[in-house]
Amino acid sequence: MKKLLFAIALGALSTVSFAQGKDLKVAIDPTYEPFTFKQDGKPTGFDVDIANALCEQIKRKCVFVEQGWDSMIPGLMARKYDVIISSMSVTEDRQKQIDFTDKYYNTPSRVVTRKALNYTGPASLKGKKIGVLKASTQEKYALGELKPVGVDVVPYEAQDQVYLDIKAGRLDGTVADHVEVTGGFLSKPEGKDFELKGEDLFIPKYFGIGAGIGLRKGQDALKGELNAAIKAIRGNGVYKKINDKYFKFDVYGK
Amino acid sequence: MNWAVIFEAQNLALFGTGIVTTLTLLAASLASGAVMALVFALLLTGPWAPLRWLVGAHTYVIRGTPLLIQVYLIYYGLGQLEWIQDRWDTVWPWTHLKEPFFCALLAFSLNTAGYTAEMLAGAIRETSAGEIEAAQAFGLSRFQVMRRIVLPSALRRTLPAYSNEVVMMLHSTSLASAVPAVVDVTAAASRIYSDYYLPFEAYLAAAAIYLSASFCLIGIFKLSERHLLAYLAPRKAH
């Protein structure tokens, strides 16, 4: 009896993995075209290419770990991976929990609804259903600015599920990253009746200063390495090459 | 462990909404499921072969596929069909399919109906042959035999298995958290987890809520079993 229990315990423990040195585990949420998405079953996109370029710079191998967006930060704190390179905006709230490197791009968010809708500001969306990604900066914006004026804000697990429900007709629109919604929705057949409304939203209170690489607090050595790597690829043309592969403009922003 | 966060007003309110949603889902799906189950069970043990086959196929699929997939199929799958999209703004029954709560409710009702129908049908088939023969000897019609002899007895004998099914349904309502915008107890706990990074506290609170609800349900069923199945209990010593 005792031997059996011991054997089972050993077996269970052996399946639990202990972290090694060389590989860098990178968390991504591959539902965010064109930054992070899947093509032919493989993760690809701006974030993924930048991650690979940075890993080459710091001479480590990138191992991608898929993670749902709303448990990105908890997963990092639970040490399921080492860094988050998945278009995570650097905000004050998030900086209370984790650390960030310098930004590696900055694009604004935008409200997106039907072309036929006359948008004059948050109040003109009263009574409409707007879908947002749970635990995103856009959700914070929607709950902070849209919900108080009577907009029905519906949080979703993944951004592409928002598009699925917009296509189905359950939602009237979304608040999303300008570039992401263009590449992931507006440029596709189901987005033809929708357009970007209002102005680019650059409000730092909600949206922060741009997307950075998330790491656990206290990892200053890694942070320094990654910051140096970002500067390096900005300088040697690798960043521009990846930028141009996906976008016609400079996504690094101000 | 940071329990103070759970007891903050807005988080307690979130759990409160969750509890109301869970119990509403449970009650509504059990009620509609039970009605459907009765109809299905009668069709399963009835004389019309095509209907037997049809209902049998339905319960087979329901019992052979996970509830999660059934929920996704009804919420996302039906929402994709253009035939439904054209109608769900205006035509009455289909308007409900737009709402996430209704989709979850439909999935749960069909699910419990499938399982309960098989349980009830099994109990109907197991009715003591002698009782049925006696009723037939008395000249009762098929409908009368069903209504006065078989069903009352079958419904009572399904009670223990049905009590299991009710508790299972309570647990299944946690899958409503997979549908966007439905805030049940599990969704409330997940919300608190992703906002405050406290998985233990959030999910333990949810577990405690479900545990208490399960105990209440089991207790209610034990009492009703004692009353309704008293005739099957072993005789007490005098």
Add this chain to the structure above:
Amino acid sequence: MNAYVTAILQGALLTVAVSVSALLVSIVLGLLGAGAKLSGRPVWVAMATLYTTVIRGIPELVLMLLIFYGGTIGLNNTLEWMGSDATVDINPFVAGVLTIGFIYGAYMTETFRGAILSIPKGQMEAAWAFGMGRMQTFVRITAPQMVRYALPGFTNNWLVLIKATALVSLIGLQEMTYAAKQASAATRSPFVFFLFTAGLFLLYTTLSLIALRKLNARFSLGARHGTL
């Protein structure tokens, strides 16, 4: 489209792996639990009763989330507290298998317990009278008969277990349901992919049913049904 179908089929293999591994864990726990409950010693009985009552009172999803998210943090905090620098990562496969195995161990306990209780006591007493030891009695007398009584409940538990593996998709294991969800959102065609996945599950449960029915047929008892 093709890459998505491949992903779902690869996920199907994972589903089979998770369910079979979890079944093994649940059988072991079920036998231990039934043994504890039937041993008569208060400590064991209390622990086993606590186990089955608590597990059957909490939804599988909540338990899975608790073990997966809470468990990793708990283990890592303990390691930090012990002064170690190592990080432990419970991957979704292990978390899923342990959780499902743990949950269905409770159900198996009740099934095995009911089955053992159905065997007439006289048989075990006769075995002891013959001088057979506990283990011998169990292997030669109790177990074969227990299988016969436990089969219906076991079949039921196994079918429910297969379906519970779909929940592991919610903690990130890339089995069928997860692959189907990603595919359906990316291609905006949920109906097709979820129907396909439902079909795969139906195939799995049907094959299991056929296999277990064959097993059951070897032990079935005749019964008379009244004709309606």
